[in-house]
Amino acid sequence: xxxxxxxxxxxxxxxxxxxxxxxxxxxxxxxxxxxxxxxxxxxxxxxxxxxxxxxxxxxxxxxxxxxxxxxxxxxxxxxxxxxxxxxxxxxxxxxxxxxxxxxxxxxxxxxxxxxxxxxxxxxxxxxxxxxxxxxxxxxxxxxxxxxxxxxxxxxxxxxxxxxxxxxxxxxxxxxxxxxxxxxxxxxxxxxxxxxxxxxxxxxxxxxxxxxxxxxxxxxxxxxxxxxxxxxxxxxxxxxxxxxxxxxxxxxxxxxxxxxxxxxxxxxxxxxxxxxxxxxxxxxxxxxxxxxxxxxxxxxxxxxxxxxxxxxx
Numbered sequence: 288x289x290x291x292x293x294x295x296x297x298x299x300x301x302x303x304x305x306x307x308x309x310x311x312x313x314x315x316x317x318x319x320x321x322x323x324x325x326x327x328x329x330x331x332x333x334x335x336x337x338x339x340x341x342x343x344x345x346x347x348x349x350x351x352x353x354x355x356x357x358x359x360x361x362x363x364x365x366x367x368x369x370x371x372x373x374x375x376x377x378x379x380x381x382x383x384x385x386x387x388x389x390x391x392x393x394x395x396x397x398x399x400x401x402x403x404x405x406x407x408x409x410x411x412x413x414x415x416x417x418x419x420x421x422x423x424x425x426x427x428x429x430x431x432x433x434x435x436x437x438x439x440x441x442x443x444x445x446x447x448x449x450x451x452x453x454x455x456x457x458x459x460x461x462x463x464x465x466x467x468x469x470x471x472x473x474x475x476x477x478x479x480x481x482x483x484x485x486x487x488x489x490x491x492x493x494x495x496x497x498x499x500x501x502x503x504x505x506x507x508x509x510x511x512x513x514x515x516x517x518x519x520x521x522x523x524x525x526x527x528x529x530x531x532x533x534x535x536x537x538x539x540x541x542x543x544x545x546x547x548x549x550x551x552x553x554x555x556x557x558x559x560x561x562x563x564x565x566x567x568x569x570x571x572x573x574x575x576x577x578x579x580x581x582x583x584x585x586x587x588x589x590x591x592x593x594x595x596x597x598x599x
Contacts, residue, residue, distance in 0.1 A: 332348075334347060390427070476524055
């Protein structure tokens with residue numbers, strides 16, 4: 288069914304006259320008559336009867352009018368869903384409790400008029416492919432992985448250096464420390480079952496281990512953050528790393544400690560990735576917000592990142 292004929296039908300129904308509908312649609316009255324005739328042939332019914340006052344809907348026309356309006360509304364929503372200026376800005380934040388999610392929540396508070404679709408993709412290859420295909424508009428990533436440079440059409444900017452903290456249970460040997468140096472962590476077992484070989488975070492922690500002689504174990508299945516917290520709380524020999532802006536809640540009985548790491552402070556570098564030809568107007572607002580946000584500071588003295596991390 289041709290949507291132009293449906294819109295013409297609605298215009299005639301609202302105006303009550305073929306001539307007035309023609310003026311509204313900026314077409315000739317003859318074109319209006321042809322469209323209505325074509326629609327009536329398609330439907331197999333009469334939609335209007337001509338009277339001295341103009342055009343009146345038949346019973347069939349009245350029945351069709353409600354559906355005709357819905358047809359045009361659906362068409363408008365369909366078009367709007369793929370127009371970059373009207374559809375939501377789609378951003379990958381990797382995980383719901385991480386620092387990137389916090390940055391997007393801040394952006395949403397600052398720009399409530401911007402519609403957002405927040406998604407969570409696992410690895411950087413998937414995220415880059417989604418950006419290049421237009422499935423998403425941007426992604427937060429560590430950028431990049433050694434030996435795997437970004438494609439030339441992908442832009443990036445470093446938006447946040449997130450300090451790592453040590454998370455321990457109440458009986459851990461370092462639980463009472465107000466801060467710990469990286470060298471103090473040598474010989475302690477740091478358990479991180481979420482490290483997956485080939486990911487950018489695996490590359491980050493590989494370099495951290497090599498640089499400071501740490502022991503990071505990724506053994507066992509990854510049952511998620513709740514199970515990780517339970518184990519750390521109950522096992523004095525284990526600790527784990529977490530980002531300083533990671534949002535986690537645990538039972539008060541766990542007695543977990545978040546301890547700053549210093550001399551130097553390992554920071555996890557978050558960058559925003561997007562396609563250089565991205566047309567979505569809200570993307571520039573997001574980039575401006577991240578550039579101006581006080582929470583998005585980076586480059587502080589006394590911090591460490593791997594050598595392969597892209598410049599600020």
